[in-house]
Amino acid sequence: MIALHRFWTIVVIGLYCAALPQAPAAETTAKSITMVVMDPLAKPLSCPCVQGYAQRDYQQLADALSERLGCQVKWVANESLTAAMKKQTGGQADLVIGKYSVIMFDAKRANVDLRPVATLTGKDGTTTMTGLVVVPTADPAESVADLSGVRLVFGTQECDEKHAAAITLLKKHGIQVPDDLETSQACSEGAISILEEAAQGQRGAAVISSYARPLLEG
Numbered sequence: 001m002i003a004l005h006r007f008w009t010i011v012v013i014g015l016y017c018a019a020l021p022q023a024p025a026a027e028t029t030a031k032s033i034t035m036v037v038m039d040p041l042a043k044p045l046s047c048p049c050v051q052g053y054a055q056r057d058y059q060q061l062a063d064a065l066s067e068r069l070g071c072q073v074k075w076v077a078n079e080s081l082t083a084a085m086k087k088q089t090g091g092q093a094d095l096v097i098g099k100y101s102v103i104m105f106d107a108k109r110a111n112v113d114l115r116p117v118a119t120l121t122g123k124d125g126t127t128t129m130t131g132l133v134v135v136p137t138a139d140p141a142e143s144v145a146d147l148s149g150v151r152l153v154f155g156t157q158e159c160d161e162k163h164a165a166a167i168t169l170l171k172k173h174g175i176q177v178p179d180d181l182e183t184s185q186a187c188s189e190g191a192i193s194i195l196e197e198a199a200q201g202q203r204g205a206a207v208i209s210s211y212a213r214p215l216l217e218g
Helices: 058-069 081-087 100-108 162-170 187-198 210-217
Strands: 002-013 031-038 072-077 097-098 116-118 126-133 151-155 182-184 204-209
Touching: 031 058, 058 072, 058 100, 081 100, 097 100, 126 162, 126 210, 151 162, 151 187, 182 187, 187 204, 187 210, 204 210
Parallel strands: 031 072, 031 097, 151 182, 151 204
Antiparallel strands: 002 097, 002 116, 002 126, 126 204
C-alpha cells in the first residue's frame, strides 16, 4: 500500500444553542440543537465487520452535550449533509461531524455556512488519516511510479484523501491521470473491482481511505 497525504477528520458547527458551561434550561438560547453525523466510522454508517472497530456511538455524545449545554441535542446519521437536511432534520444542521473535505463540499452545495471548532481522534490518538493506493497482492507495483498504464479507481471528488491528493501524488511521479476519472463511492467497491479485474489478468489500483483498511482485511 502507498500512503497519500493526511487530512483532518473534524467537527464543524454552525449555530449555537448555549454557551459551553452548564446552564439552566430557561437560560439557553435555543430549546434544541440538531447534530448531523457524517462520520464513516459511526455505528449507523459502517459495517460491524471487525469487532470493536467503526462502531462509534454518537448517542453518548448527544447525551453529554445535552447535559453540558442544558438543551436537547437531536442527532441523525447520513453520509450526505444535503440529504440529511432535506429528509431528516427539516433543514436544520447546527453541529456536523465527519471528514472535513466531505462536510465542506456538501455545505457549499447546501448553501450552509459552517466553521471548524474541533478535531476527532482515532483509536491511535491521532487526528489525521491518509489515503492509500492499494493493488492486488500479486501485482508487481512497489511504488506509485510503477502504476503507469494501469487502471485507476479513485474516490469521489468530495473525499480529498481519495481524489485530489491521489491525483497530485500520481502526477508528481509522472503517472498520466485520465481526464475522465473512474470513481467509486465506497472504498470496498473500488478494491473489489480491481480484484475482479486481476482475476482476468488485468492490472489495476484503487485509492481508499486509511480507516477502511481494517474493514477490508476483516
